Amino acid sequence: MTISFYGFKSDLSLMGMLTKSQIMEILNDWNYWKKDFNEYHRRPKYQSKIELFRDSGEIIVLTGIRRSGKSTLLKMEMESLSEIVERKCLLYVNFEDLRLSNAQNDDLLSLIFTVYRENINPEGEVYLFLDEVQNVSGWEKWVYTLHELNKAKIYVTGSSSKMLSGEIATALSGRHLCIEIYPLTFLEYISFKGVVCTDLPDYTSQKIEINRLFNEYLEFGGFPKIANMKAELKHEDLISYFNTILIKDIVGRHGFDYSKLETLTYYLLSNDTKQNNINSISKALGFNYATVESYVNALKEVYMLFDIRNYNYSLKKQIKSDNKFYSVDTGFVNAVSFKFSDNVGRLYENVVFNELKRRGKEIFFLNDSGCECDFIIKERDEIKGAFQVCYSLNNSNQQREINGLIAACKKFGINRGYIITESRSELMNLKGLEIEVVPITEFLLCRDL
Template sequence: MIDKTRILETLTEWNYWKRELPDTIVRERYESEVLHKSTTGEIVILKGVRRSGKSTILINTIKRLLEKGVDRNDILFINLEDPRFINDLNVDLLSQIRDTYLEYLNPSGIPYIFLDEIQNISGFDKWLLKEYELKTSRIFVTGSNAKLLSREIGTALSGRYLDVTVFPLDFREYLAFNGMDIKNRLDFTEHRIKVNRIFKEYITFGGFPRVALTDELELKKAELKAYFDSIMLRDIVARYRLENVEALMGLSVYLLSNISNLLSLNAIKKHFKLSFDLISRYVEYLENAYLVFRVPLFDWSLKKQQVNPKKVYSIDTGLSHIVSFKVGQKTGGRLENLVFLELLRRNKEIYYYKTTGNLEVDFVVKENERITQFIQVSAGINDEKTKAREIRALIKAGNEIPHAGGAALVLLVPDINEIVQHNGKEVHIKDVKAWLLGIE
């Protein structure tokens, strides 16, 4: 058992009872959502990949609470990855920390408790449930493991929490980190040259906040490599006690080198000459760590969805760029990955589609049991054959899938905005950068 003096020393270093909060950049979309959801009295859980900015969002939430007049002593921040806690990571530690805080800080109101990287505590769900039922604190939690969080929280805390999924920076945030505020199409047009320059950097190095704030290219690469190693070793190897680290690393590099491509587990099994069970488990671990995502084929038959290959995407184009074994990943694949991530941020249910003539549609967007959009992404349509193929795929998909007659047909490309009429259908060709910014 860790003694009170060590606990208090550690808490004093992490908290802002007698020191100023650090300078940070606002991430409005998340901070507003966190505060809004906290007004319900439910536990607020921030989940997402490591280094995506969850801790900073907690700090910015603390700033907003202080601005609202909350006393500094009424706020407790606990970093559960502090090495001084490493030998005591259990629910007793949480109770010790809370009791030490209450004894020495004597908060005047109901305290706000921020628990960073909660998945490190075995049985944390039971402790959170007790705190929730007693109504003795307002609780904010972060975590970096999708399955662990959903399993633990979904059983013990069902109906008692609201979650917020945090992603690396979207393009609007990335521009803000570079001192640009693009509010509308006029701003976008006026600053097009600078926006294009920053976009090239964004698609290459991704949206992890610290990487975005790093100017030197070699340092960006070093940061991304360190993030990849940290996710692999801390969130997967250590958590699941894996011995075949070489196979895991090889699989992760293979997936990140093939973003926006169709991959079946059987094909991966043949490539690596490993068992299907091992491949399946390792891919699941990578998904749980928010490193990769898989998108199924659209079909109204769930069985057909399950037996067909899935498309693979990365949490960040910078990560896939830095670990890829392919020289010069295709721009189209990275563009498609950015669109995928933005659709996730917009809470869309996403599939891909193959027409009867084997034409592929990158994204089928389903909302409330109906298809609302078909989206193609292309690095360029200067070649008329390419343009015709992309448009033909969209129209054919719209005609083939039942109940999709009113779905929008969208082709996202760089630097073009036009509407094309084809066989009585409208295809909206949009500048992918403007689309990412929400500028229509």
Template sequence: MENQTIKQIVLDQKEEVKEIFKTKIIEREIEEKVRDSLKDNLIKVIIGIRRCGKSVLSHQILKEKNYGYINFDDERLIGAKAEDLNDFLEVLKEINPDFNYLLLDEIQNVEGWELFVNRLKRMGHNLIITGSNSKLLSKELSTYLTGRHFAVELYPFSFEEFLKYKNFKYSKNDLYATKNRAHIKSLFGEYLKFGGFPELSKIEFKEQYLRDLYDKIITRDIVLRHKIKYFKVIKEISLYLISHFGSRITYNKLKNIFEINSVHTIKNYISYLEEAYLIFQLFPFSFKLKNQLKGARKVYAIDSGLINSVSFQFSSNLGRVMENVVFLQLKRKGYEIYFYHEPAGCEVDFIIREGLKIKELIQVCYNLDDLETREREIKG
């Protein structure tokens, strides 16, 4: 790739960053943790679904620093190779010779990026890298990046972050006032319907935005990345799982529904959807790992807005959507989560486990006014 082309891209991206700082930015729940990590010469790794705010968070943290920046999620950089990366570094140093920090956005798009990042660390650069693939959180990261690294996951806005973005300030005592409770309930209804992707608040056609985002994730983060031939099949499986969020599924059941010969193919497709942060699997509780892996598992989606925009919802089910929201909040907190189900019908939505101890049992219900619903939830 020509240095002049690279320079133009880097300068264009620098202008885009200026536009980011003109928009409204709130402090994210993990921001202080990442900011504190700048004191150490660790490789900072921020992972999460596309458009959840990784880049904005990174720029906000580095705002007062002298830093270089390259966004590899740029259509002009499709096809960039590992051997091009040093040219990018040279251009950055030409533009800003004295930068101390370096932000590499979606660098996993460049095959063989790991050696380049390791070299930058050895050169003394303080690095933040972002990615939209959960493999960057796996044990493979330790193999890729020699030395220590600091990895965090970022999700779309939590409800608390959503309220902050909406400039709604409250204390616990405020929740007892009817007016405030009504306002929070209204905002929560909006959050359940449209979810927490940060850009949504400034977009008029929210559902179209979410459908376009979903298609982009399926195409770029799954089909192209994994070189999948049967685009239609994996999209149908994805839509099925998102439409049946909170329901128990098995690989064999999916194999039969989609008439796929191999369970292995189903496993691969689901792992790709998980890696892209579209879905999460929740396993049944058991002290025996074998029973967890063999049993039917539940699937939850990354965002309630995405559920409402792309899934086949035949009726409004606020209870299940709220269950999905609670699941995501437990994930944000980093808990070890399971569910419990008995053939007789007794079920616990979420079990929080710490080591060998059960810390908490959680039942989720949007409305307990119905007597049958109330008895079922209490029985669970």
């Protein structure tokens, strides 16, 4: 049986025998045509950007690690739109729904759109929200066609950075704007906890509570649901997130060996912030080089891990340099690698990396002729910032940290460098440079670099 509606065809023989009635039931369960929106914690920066993109006329794409809040942002956008259009104009489809799992191809998209048009909104404008759409074979060409025919204003989400690369990006023909969604920043985290910090006076007056919350954030990370969960449940949920990402987002898509993938991921999380390369990892684990390379790339694709390279003016040398790996969330590091108290300094470094990443910085490390600096920041073609990160600055490490920072600043002509620590606050003038020592919570909440 073939259904044709608004120029689209659906062959029900390919649909796992989903009927119109079944599709309608699924849509009713997820949509807000006759029910109220749930209350969610706001994420103003993302919401403002989505609203800005709304008027562009392009497909809006949200990508990011599973459980980072993409679906919630879609629903908050729907709630915002409901103030200016009728609710029947909003169509949300969740492709994580198991009832759709046996029929995920572009015919399913056509059937859903047909059922919606026939029963809910025959003629009005449509705002279409496709959640975790990468599960649907052929989605990109279907979405592009719908967009080009001006049949709907479209939002899509997915848990893979590869959603918009290669053939998919070509299929969308540049008709999209992308926003990467991450777990909560520390500023968002304290907002979820009811603490308002907009300036330095707010920070100084609430420092005790802020520091307490930072210890929570450092240990359990910033996944939105985890933030407001009872402490005794957080570890188990983080393990569940971790396993789901490996099994569903990597093994399910690529057919990798789960045991090897798990071993590799544990190894990388246990050695995050350290210099490494594919060859040394393959030797350490006894895995084939190609296997390690493909598994590492998959972990990066699903936003589990990020890496940065040793900066070099020669791009060729830079590409061949060692990497340093960072977890998208310190909660994963603590859940599967080492005890929280074993190496707080590494967790500090990971948190600072994530903050710089979420502020859109291009990040490198520097290890050159004895000059070691944790992070240097490139803007356009110039190095604009240098940062060292350590839990405490004391007699055993102070000279090393300061010398590395001074060398980096001198190398790139930077007038000020930063050392981020637990609580020390100080401004040093050394060798014609300003070295500012900043408490990590102040850096995260009050410094707009």
